[in-house]
Amino acid sequence: MVGAQPTSVPTSHNQAPPGKHSCKFCGKLFASSSNCKRHERIHTGQKPFTCKFCQRSFSQSNTLVEHERIHTGHKPFPCKFCVSVSSG
Structure with a gap:
């Protein structure tokens, strides 16, 4: 399709396909919100x-x-x- 975006890439960093969680910093997709939060700590440097x-x-x-x-x-x-x- 011309102009269609791949389904594996979110249209924005805040919008992910159903059942996926998107990193608010780089857009990387994760199957679970906990894995996404753990990944986001790479960007924030948070060490809780x-x-x-x-x-x-x-x-x-x-x-x-x-x-x-x-x-x-x-x-x-x-x-x-x-x-x-x-x-x-």
């Missing part, structure tokens, strides 16, 4: 997850959980081949 031990901040909660293992020494993943454990 703070380590309770050293106050270092992270943009994703899973990164904070992995980081805090440095302080606690918690190593929940046993090695299949030896008696050693790992933090991830």
Whole structure:
């Protein structure tokens, strides 16, 4: 079609196809609003997850959980081949 826009690209940064969520900064599309919000933190630099031990901040909660293992020494993943454990 002449003049038709592809359905995979939003017509504006604030308008996404049904069932998709569009980044308000770059227009990238996501299937879930939580993934879109996580991505938008790249643009804003927001780091809402703070380590309770050293106050270092992270943009994703899973990164904070992995980081805090440095302080606690918690190593929940046993090695299949030896008696050693790992933090991830």
